[in-house]
Amino acid sequence: MxxxxxxxxxxxxxxxxxxxxxxxxxxxxxxxxxxxxxxxxxxxxxxxxxxxxxxxxxxxxxxxxxxxxxxxxxxxxxxxxxxxxxxxxxxxxxxxxxxxxxxxxxxxxxxxxxxxxxxxxxxxxxxWLVGATTVPALHLSKSFAQVDEIRIGALVDEQDTGGPAVAEDFEYLSRLMPAALSRRNGNWIWREGDEANVTFSALDGSKIDAAGFSSIDVTGLAAATGAPSVQFNLGKGISSSRRKGGALSTEILLDLSGRDHTGQTLRTRHAVVHPGGAAPxxxxxxxxxxxxxxxxxxxxxxxxxxxxxxxxxxxSHYLARLAQEGGEVVQLPLP
The missing domain is CATH 3.40.50.720 (NAD(P)-binding Rossmann-like Domain)
Structure with missing residues (x-):
């Protein structure tokens, strides 16, 4: 055809x-x-x-x-x-x-x-990265009967520039979008100032200074899962792969909490990783x-x-293609 x-x-x-x-x-x-x-x-x-x-x-x-x-x-x-x-x-x-x-x-x-x-x-x-957060997060949420909170930490390697158009878009968004749209206890809020500054752990456990980011992932995940608390945080630094002496990568940390299908408390932590960085x-x-x-x-x-x-x-198709490209969704120990 x-x-x-x-x-x-x-x-x-x-x-x-x-x-x-x-x-x-x-x-x-x-x-x-x-x-x-x-x-x-x-x-x-x-x-x-x-x-x-x-x-x-x-x-x-x-x-x-x-x-x-x-x-x-x-x-x-x-x-x-x-x-x-x-x-x-x-x-x-x-x-x-x-x-x-x-x-x-x-x-x-x-x-x-x-x-x-x-x-x-x-x-x-x-x-974020056109489905790289939401598709894995919704796949992982199937283990839950009830999702109470989703915390997303995206790590961009400082060497992963992405080209002039990407830089221009980020400068534009950063200038006009200083507060971070988030959901907390069922209410939509805007995190700003000190409230928007957080730290999350990268794939290798390194602490990453990050700030709240108004990604539309937050609205989609809240609507799809019913989670009363959802937030997205963006950090820039050294990716875990480069910290080990290898090439840069992009990482998305997904922390989900709620109850499983037997009613027991459940918390999971995973990382979505692609060895080529954000653009691929x-x-x-x-x-x-x-x-x-x-x-x-x-x-x-x-x-x-x-x-x-x-x-x-x-x-399933998305995750299979991710694996073909050398990426993966890694289960991590809880902090």
Whole structure:
């Protein structure tokens, strides 16, 4: 079966290349459009990726300057302040996935979807590394009859820069989002100041200074599990693998507590680890979403609707792909 090209806006950047690599690993023949502001850079990326064409989209044009060119899905790898890509996708009736908005600014996207709720599948892909937290956490929550608290600690290696677009997005979010949306005892609160500063243990037990981060993971996990307390904390430092003398990695620490299916108190602690850092894990999640959004795997495409990534990604398939890439979910002793 042949497919129309997938449009990767920001596709010449680090995450764009990792997304293309992840797609090529399973679907080498799917054509890609590499959209960027610099045509020469986009052309270099397209040549490196193969079966790809470089374009400079016109974000002020109704059709993004693509006229009648057929597209199967739109992926936005940077903050699209104009929402031109979303309007384009809704008008075409094709899936749309964006990964760079903050939890505090999703109202314009939700409003756009609400005007055309049957047009296409729209994915709010702002979960940390596009499903790397929520999919494993929800899989682990199956051991619980009742989840009381979820604490997430994401460790970004200080050498894991991710490219200029990623740095720009983080600077933007840090400047405009100083408080951390969290759930505590059933109430939604904003942690700020000293209350937002925490310490968590990395995979190797090292203490990491972190701060609360307003990730949409918190809202999704609270809704999916009913947990009355959920928080996300982000730290930057030396990853456990590099501390041991190896290459950098990315780590996500997941602490769950509640009651098991016999009514007994249960606490678990796990770490999601990817040896390549944040960008490959993000690219993997985007590729797996595209697989389902347009039916690359031969199954019916995702129907129109507004989705979190975890509502589309199959946990067993996700974890198997993670293992193929050298990543893993590690069970850790309780502190």
């Amino acid at each position: 042949s497919f129309n090209p997938i449009l990767l806006l920001g596709g010449s950047g680090s995450i764009g290349k990792q997304t293309a690599r992840a797609l090529r690993a399973t679907y080498p023949d799917v054509p890609l459009l590499i959209g960027g502001r610099d045509l020469t850079r986009a052309q270099r990326a397209a040549a490196e990726i193969g079966n790809a064409q470089a374009i400079v989209p016109d974000m002020n044009a109704a059709e993004l300057g693509l006229e009648d060119k057929q597209i199967s899905a739109v992926v936005v790898l940077y903050k699209d302040h104009s929402l031109a890509s979303l309007r384009f996708a809704l008008a075409r009736g094709i899936p749309h996935l964006s990964i760079s908005s903050g939890v505090f600014e999703i109202a314009p996207e939700v409003a756009s979807f609400m005007q055309s709720p049957t047009a296409s599948a729209v994915v709010l892909g702002y979960e 894990l993000t690219g993997m999640g985007i590729a797996l979403l595209l697989e389902r959004l347009i039916g690359l795997d031969g199954q019916p495409p995702v129907t129109p609707g507004l989705y979190f990534p975890y509502q589309i990604l199959d946990a």
